Amino acid sequence: MNTKALYAACLFAALNICTLSARAESNVPAQTYTYGxxxxxxxxxxxxxxxxxxxxVVNAHMTYLDSAGHKQALDYRKLSDNCNDGN
Known part of the structure; x- marks a missing residue:
């Protein structure tokens, strides 16, 4: 096997590993926010x-990275964006 084929095989393997780990993190279970x-x-x-x-008041969802770089999800309740800022 020549070196170009070997490099291509290694690159392909590395991309597959990265894709699998990204898919695993995309299905993070959401935590429901409570006070505290x-x-x-x-x-x-x-x-x-x-x-x-x-x-x-509507249901809302936030996806974020924590300080360790792990993907997290949070479900919470908030005032709708359709409400005016004034009274």
Whole structure:
């Protein structure tokens, strides 16, 4: 086997290992927020909420990285983005 083929095989193997670990982390079970829950948020990856056309309290979801670089998920309740900032 020549060196180019060997390098290509090693690169292919490394990419497959990275893909498998990324898939394993994408299915992180979500923690439900309660008052007093310790949050270790280093970087927020995504925020989403239920699509409700009214102003009120809705379910929301945050995906983030903690200080160790592990992907985490959090479910919580919040005031809808459809509400005005004023009264």
């Amino acid at each position: 829950t310790h949050l270790d948020v280093q970087k927020v990856l995504s925020l989403s909420e239920d699509a409700e056309p009214i102003c009120g």
